[in-house]
Amino acid sequence: MTALAYGAALALLVIGLASIVAGRNVVKTLIGVELASKGVLVNFVATDPAGSQGIVVLLILIDAIVVAVLLGVAVAAYRQYGTLDLEALGRLTW
Amino acid sequence: MIDQLTTAALVVTVLAGLVAVAARDFLVSILSLSSASVALAVYFYLAGAPIAAVFEAVVAAGLVTVLFLFVISLTETDAAERISGAKLPLVGLALGLLLGVGIVVWVLVDPTVGGRASDVAFAETLWSARSIDLLAVTVLVFVGVLAVVRLTAEQLEPESDGETGPTAGSREVEP
Structure with a gap:
């Protein structure tokens, strides 16, 4: 059962990283960030369910704050440039 | 099961x-x-x-x-x-x-x-040993809320013209 949880954690991390790297939209990139952090949480809980609860709670809250601030930045960028397409927004994509 | x-x-x-x-x-x-x-x-x-x-x-x-x-x-x-x-x-x-x-x-x-038996111990650990972490997270929550309010404000600075909306300040980025 723990091996399956580790596999799910790795799958969530890979899916999130793929969405971050290949996504063309800011919202899709932030969904990738969320999925990658979920993979990290699955890893924590699969390793030590009762002992890692405090860390998991703090990570969930910090992740919510990070996503909130990044969504605020996305709205600000949309107000500034009129698009959420990463190809049009900047040069940090490939 | x-x-x-x-x-x-x-x-x-x-x-x-x-x-x-x-x-x-x-x-x-x-x-x-x-x-x-x-x-x-x-x-x-x-x-x-x-x-x-x-x-x-x-x-x-x-x-x-x-x-x-x-x-x-x-x-x-x-x-x-x-x-x-x-x-x-x-x-x-x-x-x-x-x-x-x-x-x-x-x-x-x-x-x-x-694992209900460890709930009380977890609560004690969270509220006593981790109180500084909780305080830090509370401060982070307020900073995040302030940042979102600041960034999504309708008028960041008073514009000369009355145009609002996403097309008002849009300009093309160099490819």
Whole structure:
């Protein structure tokens, strides 16, 4: 059962990283960030369910704050440039 | 029984994550991300971390979903086609069904699985030994809220002309 949880954690991390790297939209990139952090949480809980609860709670809250601030930045960028397409927004994509 | 439920929760989490990445419609992406959070909360509860499950269900499945919906309604994104109005009751029904299944599983599962004996010790640890961390997280929450309010303010600085909206300040970036 723990091996399956580790596999799910790795799958969530890979899916999130793929969405971050290949996504063309800011919202899709932030969904990738969320999925990658979920993979990290699955890893924590699969390793030590009762002992890692405090860390998991703090990570969930910090992740919510990070996503909130990044969504605020996305709205600000949309107000500034009129698009959420990463190809049009900047040069940090490939 | 518990092993099968755990396996099902993990598989649903990964599949919903795949759908969230692959879907073209932003509404489908966000709702399947919320479904992944609910399934992950069920897994946390079954694995013996009930408080983490509650936080995952409340914060990740509730607050973050509302934030994403808020952003796509604010930005009126046209990169992916929005879902049509006729499909909205179907989406709501699916989400309600998922939540109902989660609640039924929550009730049916033996309450001794969740490790209730360690709840008091965990609460003591959280509120006494981790009080500085809690204070730091509270400060971070307020900073985040202030940053969001500041960044999404309608008029960051008083403009000379009365134009508002996304097309007012839009300009092309050099490719």
